[in-house]
Amino acid sequence: MTDIYAWGLGTCRESATGVMLDCFFPAPQKAPEADVSSAILANFEVGVSRIEPSEISAKLAGLPEHITAGLAPLTECDRPLVSVLLTNDSTIESTAEAYLKLHLLSHRLAEPNSQNLDGLFAQLPNVAWTTQGPIAAEDLPAALTRAQVSGEHLEVQSLDKFPRMVNYVVPTGVRIADASRVRLGAYLGEGTTVMHEGQVNFNSGTAGPAMVEGRISQGVVLGAHTDLGGGASTMGTLSGGNSVVISIGESCLIGANAGCGIPLGDRCTIEAGLYITAATPVSLIDENGEKVKNVRARELAGGSDMLFIRNGATGEVQCRTNRRAIELNEALHAHN
């Protein structure tokens, strides 16, 4: 029996010359149960295929109601639909596959760094995302002229390979103050707030409730109850020269305008305005305020209960035990 990696049925939009610009999958499925897999495999082709809306009802017949409910509105579409059925998590070879994998992330069906995203950039066309929908980048100048001549207004929101997430996927329990800052493919845990200065790239996000006022680079994940302060930076791997994927654990506080270039465990704090890169020399200070030794920050990667500051008198970057976090933690447990 063939397993299914993922399946999506939805709409797509195309350029004047037939280039696919985007796909919208209202109820994508990942690794469905055996009987659901069988029903999907019986009615849909493996790979990317086009389906007439009139065919859907029959094709969905064997699927459970929790899946078909979200797909029923597609029968009213007046354009062909697109089905993407993947039996393996292999290299992305089409725009439709790319969109399905991005949907899986934002629907919390696939965690960041869990999918094979090779080929993603190559398969995503550069699109003008406008208030009239997507337009191929090369068609935009003519479209702008037509709009101006006809007295309409064409508003371009973005000229990018990735659209904003919330035009496609709305995860439960999140707030996003500026939707342009969260790309499709972001993974936002329930209870996450992304403020105006927050930014979440594709294949990155938060594992649980978190306050995001800084930038989550591609591949970076924040643990639950972590606060990424205003303008705070997490170092990515796409640019900046870092090769280690950064993750930040639970109950951490990365201060405003601070930055983090090493993975952190739980209950860590980086004070506002301090940027820790892997190469930063750090003085380890014990509980008596005595220096233990000098290290590079990368040697502290993954540690918990660390407080990073730059001493205001000496300019030395120091790592102390994050007493406040430990006390908070003890207090929380004492109340259990």
Place this chain on the structure above:
Amino acid sequence: MTDIYAWGLGTCRESATGVMLDCFFPAPQKAPEADVSSAILANFEVGVSRIEPSEISAKLAGLPEHITAGLAPLTECDRPLVSVLLTNDSTIESTAEAYLKLHLLSHRLAEPNSQNLDGLFAQLPNVAWTTQGPIAAEDLPAALTRAQVSGEHLEVQSLDKFPRMVNYVVPTGVRIADASRVRLGAYLGEGTTVMHEGQVNFNSGTAGPAMVEGRISQGVVLGAHTDLGGGASTMGTLSGGNSVVISIGESCLIGANAGCGIPLGDRCTIEAGLYITAATPVSLIDENGEKVKNVRARELAGGSDMLFIRNGATGEVQCRTNRRAIELNEALHAHN
């Protein structure tokens, strides 16, 4: 005689299930004069009430023209209007009250930190702010599917409790380069420019002309002629653990990528890239360049004519007398 704290008459929008999503008050009143108060109290119920547009003309009969002029267009509305009449500044108990208080701030009728905002978050629903108007967050997935199926484009700008200010209130003499960054409830003094990287939360803002290229957190107010540099941070009380409300006086310069965690008086400068928190150790330097003493930044809270730098040779955070500001000030007075 009963005094009026505030009154607003306007439109509202509701979800499919009748949940109020927003209110728009074109000419809200705060503490009107006695005869205006009497006229309002005679014709409108205390609290939140619904009014048919056809009733308005009669009900506004006794009000002065400067108030009725802004309300006259409401007679043409084809939906019931909403009146919010508050006799006290008490805890917010409805969405309509929340919107009225936010309007008062942005109309410059109530200064930040002058109103009782208890209950605000609880009374504001999480709303998808779209180019087709507000949609209840829980209705958004279905709305997105409908739009895709019908070939329309639904653009979601924000998924948040607060809408952008300029869709509701346009204070005179301001420029806002990116409207998504200024929430309804921001207070922007005449002559204020908010650049793309500027951000102004509700219940915060500027008392006079100011250049805002950084983030003004909830509760924070900048004095006239103050420049908050690009990416500069003001520490808020909603997150970050600070309990003192920050204010920044007149003619201050908070440099680009700098940050401020203490209240400042007038003519203070924090150099670009330096973050001062309440706990930062600071060396006080006199006019001869001699160290006077070491303090924590919180001990300098509220002071004027201070220049904060981090010495590039020693890494020490220093506070010097802001000679440039003093000289500027002397020069300005010499020309009076």
Place this chain on the structure above:
Amino acid sequence: MTDIYAWGLGTCRESATGVMLDCFFPAPQKAPEADVSSAILANFEVGVSRIEPSEISAKLAGLPEHITAGLAPLTECDRPLVSVLLTNDSTIESTAEAYLKLHLLSHRLAEPNSQNLDGLFAQLPNVAWTTQGPIAAEDLPAALTRAQVSGEHLEVQSLDKFPRMVNYVVPTGVRIADASRVRLGAYLGEGTTVMHEGQVNFNSGTAGPAMVEGRISQGVVLGAHTDLGGGASTMGTLSGGNSVVISIGESCLIGANAGCGIPLGDRCTIEAGLYITAATPVSLIDENGEKVKNVRARELAGGSDMLFIRNGATGEVQCRTNRRAIELNEALHAHN
């Protein structure tokens, strides 16, 4: 014979009282060849003039196809067109001239700092840029009320003198993740990506392929293959008190949350989180790690192959030879 500095033919939008709000020139020309100049001068008035769409075909008769192709759609306009014909690069004296010069920049026909922009701010009205097109700032409150009353939704994107570039000009080979961050008048070299946190002001930009995740202030230009990290700041001359125009050469890396207040040559790096202003004391370190001397950063202006860090142990700002850049450069040349 009279030379032409620049010429544009396009549409414009006006307020209810006839104030020009914007112009759109689909194919502006700068310093055209002699025969093109002659044809333009023969058919269009010097200065700003209005043209009926029906007149265009005849007036464009003598122009080459590569110019007329982009202008042909204007014949279908139902409003008068605007022609701006400048024989000199003189002070801007009208809104239409201002728009032409901004178009020249974004069309890569005029480099930043190469045009006379005197009068620009005075000639640009403050406009509400909405999803229904531009509205004069003073007309916005009434327009918002009308929209609310009629049940339409009016979305205000910006309240500013400058519109977003991509509503007017779409340079080839660029990506702009958030279009609201790039003003008309930005100059983006082919291959440039502006991420969500990137920002490009008018009369500034990139000379070639570049990654822009920080803020490019008015007048600042980045060389090819330079990376301006997330939240990084370039010090401008409009505010911040700097009088030297900053430029950054090729193959530089300004780290995340860093800042640059001096001109840099090629292959320079400023580490993440470090802000270099002209006045920053810097210790020059030789290849053996020995201090050579202390300087102010301004003395290093324009230098190449410099690496700026703040020593994590001593807090001292240091400038070292950027070995990685040199090695990279040698490796690149070795492969030629």
